[in-house]
Amino acid sequence: MPPPTKPISQEELTAKVREFPVIYGASIVGITSVETLAGGPPTTDLSYVLEGARSAVTFAVPTDADKTRDYLGKVDRAGHQQDYTKTSIIADGIAAQLASFIRQFGHETTAVMQNLVFRNDKPGDLNHRTPDISHRYLAVRGGVGWFGFSGNVLTPDHGPNVILVSVVTAAELIPTDPLPPEDNYCDDCQACNTACPSGFFRHGKKNKVTVTMGGVDFTYTERRSYDRCSYVCSGCTGLHSSGQWSTWSPARFPIPKEDEHLLPIYKKVAFKAWSERPELPGGGMQSPITFSKTKRDVTLTCGNCMHVCHPDKKERERRVKLLQEGGVIIQQEDGSLQSVSAEEARAHVAAMDPEQRALYEPADPESYDPKLYFGVKNHSQYGREGGGATSLPSETEDLDAARFGNVKQDDPMIDR
Numbered sequence: 001m002p003p004p005t006k007p008i009s010q011e012e013l014t015a016k017v018r019e020f021p022v023i024y025g026a027s028i029v030g031i032t033s034v035e036t037l038a039g040g041p042p043t044t045d046l047s048y049v050l051e052g053a054r055s056a057v058t059f060a061v062p063t064d065a066d067k068t069r070d071y072l073g074k075v076d077r078a079g080h081q082q083d084y085t086k087t088s089i090i091a092d093g094i095a096a097q098l099a100s101f102i103r104q105f106g107h108e109t110t111a112v113m114q115n116l117v118f119r120n121d122k123p124g125d126l127n128h129r130t131p132d133i134s135h136r137y138l139a140v141r142g143g144v145g146w147f148g149f150s151g152n153v154l155t156p157d158h159g160p161n162v163i164l165v166s167v168v169t170a171a172e173l174i175p176t177d178p179l180p181p182e183d184n185y186c187d188d189c190q191a192c193n194t195a196c197p198s199g200f201f202r203h204g205k206k207n208k209v210t211v212t213m214g215g216v217d218f219t220y221t222e223r224r225s226y227d228r229c230s231y232v233c234s235g236c237t238g239l240h241s242s243g244q245w246s247t248w249s250p251a252r253f254p255i256p257k258e259d260e261h262l263l264p265i266y267k268k269v270a271f272k273a274w275s276e277r278p279e280l281p282g283g284g285m286q287s288p289i290t291f292s293k294t295k296r297d298v299t300l301t302c303g304n305c306m307h308v309c310h311p312d313k314k315e316r317e318r319r320v321k322l323l324q325e326g327g328v329i330i331q332q333e334d335g336s337l338q339s340v341s342a343e344e345a346r347a348h349v350a351a352m353d354p355e356q357r358a359l360y361e362p363a364d365p366e367s368y369d370p371k372l373y374f375g376v377k378n379h380s381q382y383g384r385e386g387g388g389a390t391s392l393p394s395e396t397e398d399l400d401a402a403r404f405g406n407v408k409q410d411d412p413m414i415d416r
């Protein structure tokens with residue numbers, strides 16, 4: 001059946017798809033093609049989502065900066081959660097509209113949702129999460145943003161505080177160039193690393209990952225196990241190893257220094273406690289995988305590496321300060337959250353009966369060797385007469401220095 005529209009030229013269709021998302025709220029748009037993505041990772045294979053695909057349109061829709069700041073400062077979690085969800089739905093909606101628009105010019109087209117859609121290439125393995133298409137890779141190749149140190153996509157106006165989404169089409173669109181690398185505002189400031197309680201990012205000149213797409217190289221820092229981010233970002237734990245600030249998670253399970261020790265504490269201990277704690281108020285993201293395992297939604301508690309990063313360096317510093325001076329989250333019995341001082345938070349957990357306390361920190365702290373785990377000294381019973389952790393050796397090393405490895409020692413953004 002012929003399309004309901006009059007044919008238009010490749011140039012006209014390309015100009016229209018670049019303009020379309022911006023009209024509805026996107027801040028920047030890029031186009032990639034099978035040729036400009038050639039040689040990229042498997043998640044740049046457009047044919048995985050559409051047979052005969054030739055091009056993709058990727059765009060960024062910014063989230064609300066005020067809500068991000070209130071979230072970082074632990075003033076308001078729900079406001080950012082709702083904004084993040086609403087912005088994601090707007091991004092998905094623009095993608096669906098754009099896909100319909102292109103289809104009516106006679107080209108098979110599909111929208112790829114911004115998140116929570118994964119390949120079924122290891123059926124039954126719920127921890128194996130490869131997205132259908134990587135919006136990140138398409139974004140940097142098409143000129144939506146640059147990779148920062150963190151590997152997040154930094155857009156020129158909003159940094160990584162955007163929702164990325166793509167539309168894949170059989171139409172032959174004219175691809176756009178990557179942004180000039182010399183304009184990348186990432187100056188290796190380490191705010192993202194400082195803001196990450198999980199120690200997800202490696203730092204060092206050799207710890208880099210390079211991805212080549214269409215003959216162009218893109219580099220960011222090597223990441224450790226994705227379960228490391230997931231452990232913190234999912235809310236299973238959230239207290240920074242300094243004990244002075246936290247994410248929005250009220251839990252304080254220790255964080256293994258080596259990835260090999262991660263899964264036992266994450267999956268067998270902290271995840272179980274997470275699924276038995278009262279749910280965080282304010283709603284969450286609708287993740288089919290998480291719901292299938294726990295009958296719960298995914299509530300945002302971290303994302304700090306994105307939130308502290310901003311094109312304006314002074315603003316980055318302000319955001320790190322908000323995070324570090326925003327206190328420690330505790331949870332009341334009715335599930336409500338409160339930000340209090342480090343000392344009050346510790347006293348709050350210490351006052352719980354052992355069964356309730358086990359929902360927030362290990363019931364058997366002596367099982368966690370401070371040489372192998374960050375944050376053991378933050379256990380509410382640490383050093384107490386008759387407490388479960390009195391036999392623990394004291395932690396003499398500088399935890400942050402150990403975690404951040406060879407980070408520049410004179411960098412004021414790194415807290416120690």
Ligand code: SF4
Binds near residue numbers: 150185187190192316
């Ligand atoms: S926070 Fe700093 S180091 Fe991290 S990506 Fe942003 S600019 Fe780069």
Ligand code: SF4
Binds near residue numbers: 199200232304
């Ligand atoms: S989301 Fe949180 S835990 Fe995950 S890498 Fe970013 S800062 Fe680290």
